[in-house]
Amino acid sequence: MSCEEIAKLIPLYHYGELSPEEEEHVDEHTHLCAACTRVMEQQRTLAAALDRRALEVPSHLLEDCRADLMAAVQGGAPRAVHTGKGPWTLFIEAMAHTFGSLNRLSQPIGAVALVAIGFFAAKLTNGLPGSVPGANLASITNPGGEVYSTVRSVQPDPESAGRVVISYDETRRCLLKGRINDSNIQKLLVAGMYEDNPAVRGESVRMLKNQCSSGEVKETFLNALTDPNPDVQMNALEGLKPLAGDPQVRHVLGQVLRMPANDAVKMQAIELLAAHRDETIVGLMQALVQREQSNSVRLKMEKALREMNASIGTF
Amino acid sequence: MTPQVDGLIRAAQAGDQDAFEQLVRTYDQSVLRLAMNLLRSPEDARDVYQEAFLRVYRNLHAFRFDCSFHTWLYRIVTNICLDQLRKRKVRKEEPAMVETSEGPLDRMESFEEDSAHADPERSFWNRELKHRIEEALQDLTPRERMVFELRHYQGLRLRNIGEMLGTTEEAAKNCLFRATQKMRAVLGEFT
Numbered sequence: 105m106s107c108e109e110i111a112k113l114i115p116l117y118h119y120g121e122l123s124p125e126e127e128e129h130v131d132e133h134t135h136l137c138a139a140c141t142r143v144m145e146q147q148r149t150l151a152a153a154l155d156r157r158a159l160e161v162p163s164h165l166l167e168d169c170r171a172d173l174m175a176a177v178q179g180g181a182p183r184a185v186h187t188g189k190g191p192w193t194l195f196i197e198a199m200a201h202t203f204g205s206l207n208r209l210s211q212p213i214g215a216v217a218l219v220a221i222g223f224f225a226a227k228l229t230n231g232l233p234g235s236v237p238g239a240n241l242a243s244i245t246n247p248g249g250e251v252y253s254t255v256r257s258v259q260p261d262p263e264s265a266g267r268v269v270i271s272y273d274e275t276r277r278c279l280l281k282g283r284i285n286d287s288n289i290q291k292l293l294v295a296g297m298y299e300d301n302p303a304v305r306g307e308s309v310r311m312l313k314n315q316c317s318s319g320e321v322k323e324t325f326l327n328a329l330t331d332p333n334p335d336v337q338m339n340a341l342e343g344l345k346p347l348a349g350d351p352q353v354r355h356v357l358g359q360v361l362r363m364p365a366n367d368a369v370k371m372q373a374i375e376l377l378a379a380h381r382d383e384t385i386v387g388l389m390q391a392l393v394q395r396e397q398s399n400s401v402r403l404k405m406e407k408a409l410r411e412m413n414a415s416i417g418t419f
Numbered sequence: 420m421t422p423q424v425d426g427l428i429r430a431a432q433a434g435d436q437d438a439f440e441q442l443v444r445t446y447d448q449s450v451l452r453l454a455m456n457l458l459r460s461p462e463d464a465r466d467v468y469q470e471a472f473l474r475v476y477r478n479l480h481a482f483r484f485d486c487s488f489h490t491w492l493y494r495i496v497t498n499i500c501l502d503q504l505r506k507r508k509v510r511k512e513e514p515a516m517v518e519t520s521e522g523p524l525d526r527m528e529s530f531e532e533d534s535a536h537a538d539p540e541r542s543f544w545n546r547e548l549k550h551r552i553e554e555a556l557q558d559l560t561p562r563e564r565m566v567f568e569l570r571h572y573q574g575l576r577l578r579n580i581g582e583m584l585g586t587t588e589e590a591a592k593n594c595l596f597r598a599t600q601k602m603r604a605v606l607g608e609f610t
Binding site for chain 1: 423424426427436437439440441443444445447448451452455456459461464465468469472473476548549552570571572574576577592595596599600602603606
């Protein structure tokens with residue numbers, strides 16, 4: 105290949121867009137050609153200079169954009185109260201409005217709630233109003249007596265002609281209010297982090313962000329690092345910040361670097377790992393830095409290695 | 420497309436606004452970052468965001484899952500950004516100030532190298548380099564700028580970029596090559 109042809113391939117080489125054969129041609133040529141090696145160096149200098157002009161989006165701008173959009177979507181009128189919060193937050197907050205009905209609550213309502221929220225609610229029995237005076241759980245209600253039914257089977261009644269037998273499940277919607285640091289509330293929020301609905305997972309992780317000292321919350325946050333939603337992952341990383349020195353946390357953060365994750369998530373994981381030097385992580389980053397596809401992540405990794413007084417790459 | 424995004428799209432198509440909001444939140448940060456870096460103006464980036472997601476909202480019923488939602492969304496976003504860049508080319512203007520977490524900042528100062536303060540010669544060299552980079556970027560055609568932005572800053576593959584811009588991978592490769600050639604030429608002795 106001529107120098108002209110190689111020069112055309114160099115930007116693609118830099119961005120990992122060549123086939124293995126083409127890469128080999130470039131490697132072989134630049135190994136012997138000083139002029140093309142210089143072009144390759146120029147490409148790297150240019151890329152590094154361009155990386156420094158990248159702008160981060162101010163968080164208030166993102167929030168403003170979201171609020172404007174949702175106002176426009178809802179018919180041009182601004183939301184009555186734009187909270188930027190998802191259904192789980194609204195759910196928790198909405199319970200304040202039902203607080204007035206607390207006095208009417210009694211043990212039977214508590215029993216209904218146990219059916220509705222299942223396994224996790226079973227652990228709440230001791231915290232229900234009326235069970236333990238002064239407990240952190242403020243209220244658990246079934247506003248409007250809402251009941252949802254799912255019909256499981258319908259068949260003619262074998263014992264009586266003209267009648268039917270219907271089997272159905274009944275779910276009652278309950279509202280629960282309590283402090284974030286209450287262990288029972290935390291159990292429900294942890295359950296929320298395993299919900300299918302990403303909005304519920306997102307709001308649950310945001311609320312638990314400062315509660316990572318609890319072992320159960322920590323475990324759930326570590327699981328959340330593999331959540332398909334980057335917003336959930338970012339909030340889980342934020343919550344794990346105080347535990348950046350914990351070996352178990354560091355092990356999982358190392359796994360995040362190995363998997364195909366969102367760039368922002370990887371960069372945040374690198375930041376947490378760089379706060380404490382350990383040889384395993386240094387070795388891992390040195391192995392990954394060369395083959396990292398994203399420039400931002402690669403630069404972040406290089407910076408982390410420098411901060412940990414380690415060389416960039418293995419030799 | 421993950422099953423979750425798929426579910427959100429279907430729910431939003433059925434009129435579920437919470438699902439639409441969640442769908443927006445899954446992608447909007449990268450959309451805003453793209454607009455912000457291309458246009459270097461928070462106001463323009465905000466306009467792009469609003470127009471792009473309103474188009475998504477109005478046309479989501481027509482999304483048939485024949486490509487990834489990300490590609491579909493980015494086709495909309497890149498079209499709006501390209502229009503903005505073309506208008507700017509005609510007006511020959513570029514906002515000088517950008518919004519950062521520390522408040523408004525001259526875009527030339529936004530990539531000041533930390534260590535440069537200690538070394539006046541290096542500081543001068545860096546300022547000159549930044550100036551040249553801005554000049555070089557302004558010399559790119561809107562399409563070259565877009566391909567470069569999507570590959571360098573957003574880390575997208577050229578095959579996807581071609582798909583988003585309604586062109587081939589080969590054409591995207593040529594665009595990237597021309598963009599880097601032009602920049603290397605303008606930067607000259609700085610690289």
